[in-house]
Amino acid sequence: MNNSLQYLRHLRPAPIALAFVLLLFFGQAWPARAEEKGGGKLWGEKWGPGYVLPDNNFHGASKPFVDASGKECRKCHDDGGYPNGDFFRAEFDTKEILMWGAFAVSAFFFILGVLGKFSIWEIGRKPSFHQRLKGRAMARASLTDVLLGKKILNQSPLRWFIYITISWGFVFLFFAALFLVLMRLVADSPFFLTGPGAHFFDFLCDFLGLVVLAGVAAALVRRYVIRPKYLDSSFEDGAILVSLLLIVLSGFLVEALRIAALPDAPDLRWSFAGYFLSAPFRGLGLSVHWYLWLFHVFLSFGFIMFIPYNKIMHFLAAPLSILATVSEEAHYEERVRHRDVRSIDPVD
């Protein structure tokens, strides 16, 4: 390779990450497609989701309330606390742009960081494995060590609880959110927009949020109240836990404030945590919801953005590390077992 070009080798992640993000952002907010659909008076309707996600029914979720009251949405949602006192512009334009913008920036740095890590891994020599990969042992370890955290359970049930609740809480939340986006925005499925599917997911997401909250609370108690002798707490450790706590709490509050602004209906009770928290906020209006939403979104995407730059990177590297080591050692252990066969007689 040309001597000067070898320095560019490690910067490959940057254009890759940038290309991905540009595709994501402009693919999502591409105007042509919305215009094809006729567009609307509002900016958001004109700049509707593009290639990545097709247009969706913005009013679908609130349809039961509109039908029940016979009012137009605007009559209830003309909230002075919103930017320019315009609920619709804020909800359908500003939120859309801010969320996708935050997502794009976060995704850019996330991908950059992850690819940057990969470029460091890439410096390593070959071979990485001295033994043939052992699929069965890796599959077994995926279940016992990666998914169920058996080794951690053997060391400390409290740590296992923290591991299972936080990691699995977020994994399920991620897939639940992904599934909902696909069902509501792509498939436009009424079952998941307003039907029983929506109720199930309302319940599931609240439940998973509480699971994560329990894990984060336990981690905070362990780290700052129980304080095991061997556990050192750096600023990074504290910042990660506090961020997680704030993300979950603000998520619940955003939901509660939204519910508090809506007419009470049995459907809302499926979001049991948000519904329970909404009681004190009745009549507060949506302005606090708006600012809390901003906080929740920026904190969440900020958190994702920093993952490759702090110890949470282990969420990606740890399963790989476990599987790689298990594969290396499984081969060896099998040889140890194999030796009991005593195939060679060394004695005269």
Place this chain on the structure above:
Amino acid sequence: MSKKSRTIEVDKLSKRLIMNLDACTQCGECLRWCPVFAQDEKRGLTPRYKIKALRDVLSRQFGLRAQLAGDKGVIHQYLGHHAARRAARLVGHKPVTEEEINELAENLYECSTCGQCHIVCPVDIDTVEVWEHVRRSFVDASYGPLENQEVLTTSVKAYDNPWMQPRASRGKWAKRAKKEGVIDKLPLDYPKKKGDVLYFVGCTASYDQNIRRVAYNSAALMNHCGVSYGILGPSEKCCGSVLLRVGDYEFERLAGENLELFNSLGIKTLVSSCSGCFKTIKQDYPRVGKPNFEVLHMVEFLLRLHEEGKLVFKREVPMTVTYHDPCHLGRANHIYDAPRELLSLVPGVKLVEMERIREYSRCCGAGGGLKAGFTEIQAEMSTRRVKEAEKTGATDFVTACPFCYQGLQEGIMRSDSPLAMRDITEIFMMALQEEETEKPAESEGDEGGGEADRVAAREARKAAREAKKAARKAEKTAEAADGDSDDSDKGPDGEDGATANGPDKKTADTA
């Protein structure tokens, strides 16, 4: 301003090992278990902190910011030094300093590579592999090994053993064993003669007059079972473990030469009574070349012989023993049951276990270059292990590695423990004595059995220790006088007294 460090080239690490560093969750479990940390509560030496520091060094040397604004970065390459410095300030890139690397090097070498951290790591980081390969990168950049450890590596390169002993005297133990009546038949003289089994004696058992008993007993046991085995004698070289553990890449040369020699012998089995040699030949040699023989530790080999009906222990040995799992035999090779099974076969031997055994066995601290680099820490580690053994109520402390033997004996002497240190082969020889003309070779100072003997042995050790202290004092005085204290010319049987722990205490390490 701090001086910039030389680059630590991590190309010695495999991709898997570099990825391992990012898998660390900083949970601190390793802190709990690290036997070195238990003696020297320096946070920096624990795996958690070393990994964090390594990650930091890698990121600051090869991360995106370094590639952009570092000394070898794109901006430096195309726009020059000043632009790169401005860019470094802008993106917050800080080069790694010499002090940081030196501190990391010291922490990296203050480790016995026992592998306890690997066992307890919830994400299975292959820590020992990481340490050994990172040490190699440090050696490449001239940050390692430590001064005391360099004595060992230099000796291995010059004399093919870490004890600065002449090659010619390597096989003398066999003749001596025959002369003393421990064995009745000399081993085959490889490579002149051919046979199926090679007994790889190792440097410690070949040269150390105290540990030599391990070789005597191993040879006698194989003779008893009718095994046709041979030794390489003066042609045997160090297995290279000591080079590998401290990161010296001369290991490849030595391992390659050894492997070529072993392969040319046409043997079926290589047996070693040293766990360090066993681990190196079994696990590390295949990375240099392909062996055409199987590698067994003496305990595995003896168990096989027992199962074939060739080794039966008939004589009762009334003894309460506790067994110490050598790190290289246990954690590295998962051989925990064979020695215990063999001990259970000896009539009269009662095995009582310590609190920490098998995967969780507490390291004696003798390996990984720790004994040479941090003698005091190793001594404290072995003392701690001895205390743990004492708690079991055992009278004899058994292990299956000459080097652990050496390390633990240090602990026994230091703590003035009533325990008698024994290699596992010694117990087996005792159990054969009745029908044997060969007599068991016992450890110096321990004639086995009676409490009175043990008390006498202890007192002898104490006296020897005091004599040694006095000698050291005198030596220091002499040093102060002429500034020269070379004692490396001691012979393999140098008059070290009953407490001899190696041909040369200064170089007392292998792995």
